[in-house]
Amino acid sequence: MNKKILAALVAASAALSMGGAAQAANLVVNGSFEDPGFSLPAGSYCYLGGPFDCGIVNGWTGGFPLMLSTSGPWGNPNTPDGNVLVGIQGTSFIQQTLNLAPGRYTLSWIDAGRSNYGAPAETYQVSVGGNVMSVESVNFGAGWTAKSLTFNAAGATTLSFAGQTTDDATAFIDKVEVNAVPEPETYAMLLGGLGLVGWAARRKARAAA
Numbered sequence: 016m017n018k019k020i021l022a023a024l025v026a027a028s029a030a031l032s033m034g035g036a037a038q039a040a041n042l043v044v045n046g047s048f049e050d051p052g053f054s055l056p057a058g059s060y061c062y063l064g065g066p067f068d069c070g071i072v073n074g075w076t077g078g079f080p081l082m083l084s085t086s087g088p089w090g091n092p093n094t095p096d097g098n099v100l101v102g103i104q105g106t107s108f109i110q111q112t113l114n115l116a117p118g119r120y121t122l123s124w125i126d127a128g129r130s131n132y133g134a135p136a137e138t139y140q141v142s143v144g145g146n147v148m149s150v151e152s153v154n155f156g157a158g159w160t161a162k163s164l165t166f167n168a169a170g171a172t173t174l175s176f177a178g179q180t181t182d183d184a185t186a187f188i189d190k191v192e193v194n195a196v197p198e199p200e201t202y203a204m205l206l207g208g209l210g211l212v213g214w215a216a217r218r219k220a221r222a223a224a
């Protein structure tokens with residue numbers, strides 16, 4: 016009997032763990048920009064919706080964001096996330112709308128600065144659902160830096176990275192991810208299940224003694 020209870024609890028704990036793993040999947044479509052939807056040879060670039068038009072960037076819409084490959088001509092450091100990255104230049108922007116279940120989420124990304132242009136910094140706003148969540152200033156030549164913020168959402172939610180300068184300064188962005196923050200109840204259920212497993216094991220040990 017105890018073995019059956021134990022097996023059921025182990026299965027329940029495993030299912031909860033798997034649920035947690037599923038929640039941790041990145042919800043952003045093409046957040047790495049590695050599936051751009053267009054051909055981008057090494058060392059080249061295009062704009063979404065402008066001259067040298069990329070035509071399409073899978074998962075994303077925007078106003079004139081720069082799509083770059085590693086070793087691109089815009090003074091971008093090579094990205095640690097594949098070969099393709101985005102440049103937010105002047106007041107250009109890139110955005111994506113996610114349909115999110117009610118809950119709490121983490122948005123994470125990496126950014127870096129332009130090394131071959133003299134402007135001191137590119138400032139860009141990170142918005143979620145139309146609310147400005149963060150204003151980032153990326154200095155000239157800055158290396159890749161991990162950024163993140165958390166937000167609550169339910170339903171259609173637009174993520175946006177929007178430049179705030181009037182010059183040719185550029186912030187490079189890559190590795191955009193949104194992950195669900197596990198609910199406290201999930202942890203409580205898991206811990207409760209583990210507690211019962213421990214109790215059952217102790218009971219069995221006493222019975223055997």
Ligand SMILES: [Ca+2]
Pocket residue numbers: 047048049094096097098099100189190
């Ligand atoms: Ca990338």
